Amino acid sequence: MTHWLIAPILIPLLGGILQVFMGYAPISLRRTLAIATTALMLVSAIVLLALASDDSYRIYAFGNWQPPFGIVLVLDRLAALMLALTAVLGLFCHIYASGGADEGNRQFHTLFLFQLMGLNIAFLTGDLFNLFVAFEVLLIASYGLLMHGGGTTRTVPGLHYVVLNLAGSALFLISVGMIYSVTGTLNMADLAVKIPQVTGSNLNLVKAGGMMLLVVFALKAAILPLCFWLPKAYAKATAPVAALFAVMTKVGIYAIVRIYPLIFGEGAGELANLGMDWLFPLALITLSMGVIGALGADSLKTLVAWQVIISVGTLLAPIALGSVAGLSAALFYLVSTTWTVAALFLVSELVANQRGSASDSIVTAPKMRHRTFLSVLFLIGAVAAAGLPPLSGFFGKLLILQSVEPGVEMAWLWGVMLVGSLLTLIAYSRAGSIVFWWNVDGHLETPEPMNNRVSISTGILTCLTMLIVALAGPLSDYTHATAEQLYDNQGYINILQTPVHIPQNPLVGEIN
Amino acid sequence: MELVFALVIGALSASGVYLLLRARTFPVIMGLTLFSYGVNLFLFATGRLATGQQPVIGTTSSYSDPLPQALVLTAIVIGFAMTAFLVVLALRNLADNENDHVDGQREKPAPSPKHEQEVSSK
Numbered sequence: 001m002t003h004w005l006i007a008p009i010l011i012p013l014l015g016g017i018l019q020v021f022m023g024y025a026p027i028s029l030r031r032t033l034a035i036a037t038t039a040l041m042l043v044s045a046i047v048l049l050a051l052a053s054d055d056s057y058r059i060y061a062f063g064n065w066q067p068p069f070g071i072v073l074v075l076d077r078l079a080a081l082m083l084a085l086t087a088v089l090g091l092f093c094h095i096y097a098s099g100g101a102d103e104g105n106r107q108f109h110t111l112f113l114f115q116l117m118g119l120n121i122a123f124l125t126g127d128l129f130n131l132f133v134a135f136e137v138l139l140i141a142s143y144g145l146l147m148h149g150g151g152t153t154r155t156v157p158g159l160h161y162v163v164l165n166l167a168g169s170a171l172f173l174i175s176v177g178m179i180y181s182v183t184g185t186l187n188m189a190d191l192a193v194k195i196p197q198v199t200g201s202n203l204n205l206v207k208a209g210g211m212m213l214l215v216v217f218a219l220k221a222a223i224l225p226l227c228f229w230l231p232k233a234y235a236k237a238t239a240p241v242a243a244l245f246a247v248m249t250k251v252g253i254y255a256i257v258r259i260y261p262l263i264f265g266e267g268a269g270e271l272a273n274l275g276m277d278w279l280f281p282l283a284l285i286t287l288s289m290g291v292i293g294a295l296g297a298d299s300l301k302t303l304v305a306w307q308v309i310i311s312v313g314t315l316l317a318p319i320a321l322g323s324v325a326g327l328s329a330a331l332f333y334l335v336s337t338t339w340t341v342a343a344l345f346l347v348s349e350l351v352a353n354q355r356g357s358a359s360d361s362i363v364t365a366p367k368m369r370h371r372t373f374l375s376v377l378f379l380i381g382a383v384a385a386a387g388l389p390p391l392s393g394f395f396g397k398l399l400i401l402q403s404v405e406p407g408v409e410m411a412w413l414w415g416v417m418l419v420g421s422l423l424t425l426i427a428y429s430r431a432g433s434i435v436f437w438w439n440v441d442g443h444l445e446t447p448e449p450m451n452n453r454v455s456i457s458t459g460i461l462t463c464l465t466m467l468i469v470a471l472a473g474p475l476s477d478y479t480h481a482t483a484e485q486l487y488d489n490q491g492y493i494n495i496l497q498t499p500v501h502i503p504q505n506p507l508v509g510e511i512n
Numbered sequence: 513m514e515l516v517f518a519l520v521i522g523a524l525s526a527s528g529v530y531l532l533l534r535a536r537t538f539p540v541i542m543g544l545t546l547f548s549y550g551v552n553l554f555l556f557a558t559g560r561l562a563t564g565q566q567p568v569i570g571t572t573s574s575y576s577d578p579l580p581q582a583l584v585l586t587a588i589v590i591g592f593a594m595t596a597f598l599v600v601l602a603l604r605n606l607a608d609n610e611n612d613h614v615d616g617q618r619e620k621p622a623p624s625p626k627h628e629q630e631v632s633s634k
Contacts, residue, residue: 129583129586133586133590136590136594140593140594140597143597143601147601152608152609155601155604155605155608155609155616156605156609156614156615156616158601159537159601159602159605159614159616160614162594162597162598162601163532163540163544163598163614166544166548166594166598167532167544167547169590169591169594170544170547170548170551173551173552173554173555173583173587174551174554176555176583177551177554177555177557177558177580177583178558180558180579180580180583181557181558181559181560184577186579
């Protein structure tokens with residue numbers, strides 16, 4: 001049992017607690033410590049990525065309870081990939097935030113670090129109820145972050161976001177309760193063993209629980225009937241927060257990928273592939289809806305917020321088809337799209353800061369400062385998001401298109417994705433040409449020039465898409481191995497047999 | 513006992529959902545609170561309803577499951593924190609929009625000179 005597994009949870013927790021008590025310390029000190037914490041978390045995530053790439057499962061049993069009796073953390077390739085993805089994103093968003101966005105609320109860094117901690121718990125946990133707790137931790141931090149920066153425009157979207165997620169949490173509890181009442185366990189590996197044995201009238205109870213669980217994850221992932229809260233909330237949030245939230249919808253997708261192939265996978269008897277036949281059409285409709293929203297967006301941030309929904313649809317369609325190649329392609333695209341969307345949120349905010357009262361609305365305005373730099377970043381982001389060669393979005397979408405076997409699904413997926421990509425391209429071209437090219441005479445009220453922290457963090461985050469292209473081979477090998485590992489349930493179930501380390505203490509049982 | 517318990521859960525959830533769909537933040541918060549009561553009772557019932565049993569396996573032939581109680585405790589604590597946050601947010605909504613409609617719409621009151629003056633000064 002290696003203690004590295006707890007590091008991505010402990011580091012932001014301790015760093016966040018430190019920040020709580022430093023509310024009145026100089027802001028430079030708080031920033032330095034907060035960014036150092038995030039950087040340390042990135043180091044631990046990279047160590048875990050290296051550990052996980054040997055295809056074995058590592059567990060961390062709290063209190064040394066033999067699973068399934070205690071809560072366990074489980075590290076596999078998927079968890080490590082998500083941790084590394086989040087840590088990289090978190091670091092750049094944090095550096096961006098330290099460029100001025102963290103002023104105005106003394107506890108910004110606390111909330112930011114707790115948000116990262118919640119995400120890390122969600123990715124590492126091997127227990128269904130613990131997943132609920134992780135969701136709540138990341139949600140309560142996100143409520144605070146969403147409202148950060150003040151302004152009355154955030155109140156109503158924030159209220160909708162909170163109420164919806166509270167209703168979602170209640171549904172989560174009901175579904176967990178239904179599954180527990182039949183199986184008597186909440187450990188995911190143990191559930192994978194117990195669910196195929198369910199028979200008779202209990203079958204419907206588990207089925208209802210599983211479907212309600214899917215509704216909850218669909219709410220987090222913003223799948224169509226449950227996605228209308230997202231564009232307003234994300235478009236109104238401060239840029240580093242919106243950029244970090246780019247990974248929040250991916251938590252919903254992560255939960256679907258983690259739980260459904262494992263618990264309701266091929267081996268689940270009568271409950272095999274529960275809900276997956278619903279997911280495919282919903283994913284395509286979500287994708288179409290996102291494209292329509294993007295075409296109608298009136299500001300850059302709204303456009304990017306709809307891009308989040310487009311990428312959710314694109315990701316879920318191959319996942320719902322349930323092939324190794326599809327899941328591998330989806331994971332590849334997930335890495336690419338998360339970073340791209342986050343970078344686009346940051347670019348939109350930089351543009352908004354330079355355009356005075358025009359802000360990030362897609363309207364003509366006088367020529368802005370730093371126009372070349374910002375337009376190149378927007379171009380890179382838009383090309384990666386729309387899926388044009390040579391950037392990573394293209395490779396992700398190509399892998400997804402290739403992964404479908406010929407048939408009705410292929411026709412639908414190819415049609416919707418290709419037309420969707422074309423229309424997304426039109427939406428970005430329209431926004432980009434109006435904002436960057438069509439200038440009117442006049443001058444803007446002198447905006448503050450960009451500082452190095454925001455420009456460098458945005459620049460690097462945008463250029464990560466090129467890094468993905470350069471490392472496309474190793475990354476797709478990794479995601480392929482991840483997908484194979486995910487569909488091999490026996491490996492995950494074997495963590496129940498992992499011997500838990502018992503200290504050889506001669507004084508056990510004696511009281512000193 | 514099971515029937516009464518089920519009826520209570522059903523009544524709490526139904527009234528919770530009904531209030532959740534109201535257009536004012538106050539009934540919405542009340543609805544969420546009632547709904548979470550219903551959910552907590554439901555979670556409690558997942559360990560089967562038994563009275564006077566020990567929560568230790570092997571001491572008696574039947575035992576009561578201690579795990580749902582731990583789950584309910586966690587859910588209550590989380591729900592409490594969330595409700596507190598939501599109340600504050602609803603108050604802020606009321607302050608920002610001068611109205612507790614969940615969509616923050618301003619009502620169209622009878623035009624009074626004082627009100628118009630306020631709007632134009634903003």
